[in-house]
């Protein structure tokens with residue numbers, strides 16, 4: 001990898017009809033850092049994630065990963081480059097078991113065909129057993145013991161969110177993008193998640209881009225925080241700097 005940030009967004013612009021959902025947004029994410037994205041509803045946070053994961057077209061600017069522009073990369077190649085994400089509304093396969101969902105996250109390392117075969121044959125073959133053991137290790141890392149064979153649809157919301165995180169980790173990504181990981185969790189779960197993200201980051205050497213409405217979570221985890229409002233970057237810097245920035249306070253209070 002050439003020197004420079006792992007992820008660089010430069011002057012990114014996205015339009016939906018008359019709305020500029022992103023209006024020239026730029027920032028860097030250095031390897032090993034946690035960068036938090038905040039902003040009121042409709043600020044453009046999820047749109048930004050969708051641009052990086054190539055789900056939305058980008059109308060201007062550039063997004064590069066490890067020194068190479070992503071704009072020419074089709075979305076199905078994004079995971080293979082080492083970018084994994086979770087979704088605001090958990091996106092798991094409800095009819096598959098927890099372990100199978102986690103194993104699907106590993107296809108970046110083994111290829112889709114291999115994982116599909118292993119899933120079909122399950123523990124009948126060594127490869128299937130190994131993958132399934134690995135899935136259990138990722139689940140254990142998230143404090144999820146004894147749920148590997150359960151159906152996802154039978155689990156409470158907070159547990160499903162952790163399964164989704166385990167699946168993202170199973171791809172051993174270089175960049176992990178978390179879209180509101182604390183949304184819908186109770187107070188104790190939010191506290192636990194914060195501690196867990198910090199320790200996973202240290203243990204796995206992750207680089208994390210985090211969208212989150214729980215200010216306590218963003219401010220305590222992030223090295224740098226970017227604040228968006230109406231598609232524009234209104235502040236960037238340390239959590240303390242951004243938290244005290246008058247434009248950020250104004251954006252949240254909805255004043256002029």
Ligand code: ATP
Nearest residue numbers: 016019020021039040041042043044045046047048
């Ligand atoms: P929230 O915190 O509520 O999730 P957000 O910061 O993630 O908000 P976005 O969802 O990125 O905000 O939305 C930014 C703007 O782009 C909004 O005005 C939204 O209505 C618009 N937008 C987002 N996605 C689409 C889409 N697929 N089609 C049309 N407009 C869209």
